[in-house]
Amino acid sequence: GEDVEQSLFLSVREGDSSVINCTYTDSSSTYLYWYKQEPGAGLQLLTYIFSNMDMKQDQRLTVLLNKKDKHLSLRIADTQTGDSAIYFCAESPRGGSYIPTFGRGTSLIVHP
Amino acid sequence: DADVTQTPRNRITKTGKRIMLECSQTKGHDRMYWYRQDPGLGLRLIYYSFDVKDINKGEISDGYSVSRQAQAKFSLSLESAIPNQTALYFCATSEPNSGANVLTFGAGSRLTVL
Numbered sequence: 001g002e003d004v005e006q007s008l009f010l011s012v013r014e015g016d017s018s019v020i021n022c023t024y025t026d027s028s029s030t031y032l033y034w035y036k037q038e039p040g041a042g043l044q045l046l047t048y049i050f051s052n053m054d055m056k057q058d059q060r061l062t063v064l065l066n067k068k069d070k071h072l073s074l075r076i077a078d079t080q081t082g083d084s085a086i087y088f089c090a091e092s093p094r095g096g097s098y099i100p101t102f103g104r105g106t107s108l109i110v111h112p
Numbered sequence: 113d114a115d116v117t118q119t120p121r122n123r124i125t126k127t128g129k130r131i132m133l134e135c136s137q138t139k140g141h142d143r144m145y146w147y148r149q150d151p152g153l154g155l156r157l158i159y160y161s162f163d164v165k166d167i168n169k170g171e172i173s174d175g176y177s178v179s180r181q182a183q184a185k186f187s188l189s190l191e192s193a194i195p196n197q198t199a200l201y202f203c204a205t206s207e208p209n210s211g212a213n214v215l216t217f218g219a220g221s222r223l224t225v226l
Contacts, residue, residue, distance in 0.1 A: 042202055043204075044217070098211070102154050105155075
């Protein structure tokens with residue numbers, strides 16, 4: 001079955017890099033997603049990667065995928081106070097219903 | 113206007129009352145979902161619908177029902193609310209594209225059951 005795990009909290013200093021980690025269990029071809037939830041708002045997609053890729057970069061965001069260990073990470077460079085939010089990792093199989101399974105979310109706290 | 117609109121945004125009710133949460137979308141997506149968010153538990157799928165005539169249970173459907181009134185409308189009902197249904201509820205839509213299934217979420221409906 002599918003299961004997505006991530007740590008619940010991360011605290012960083014403004015200007016440092018943040019690394020949010022996630023592990024998943026589905027061994028089939030899959031898409032992996034990062035969503036951001038700001039206070040009082042719904043989730044918004046940040047980026048996604050297919051499981052045949054190792055890395056994807058988009059401005060300050062870098063996604064790394066270790067397929068062997070089923071480990072996904074999201075690195076935010078030069079973290080700002082506006083990056084404070086809950087970050088959700090999600091996985092959806094390629095095929096079938098495509099319905100994503102979400103992790104519990106990592107609360108990122110950025111302090112001056 | 114938002115792509116996915118949820119009403120009400122906040123609701124306080126009493127145990128045993130019937131509650132309906134409504135969702136409408138302008139994305140033109142066939143797929144719609146209802147999720148529940150609890151602190152530390154993440155998002156859990158309640159119900160989903162792939163088109164107007166299709167309704168499917170998610171992992172936590174007990175105590176809930178849904179209605180897909182049109183492609184753009186998907187409502188969630190609690191027939192007899194209980195306190196452990198206090199949570200933040202999200203509606204989402206999607207249209208799978210080449211395998212990726214990116215969800216567009218509403219802003220959420222916060223429900224408190226006393």
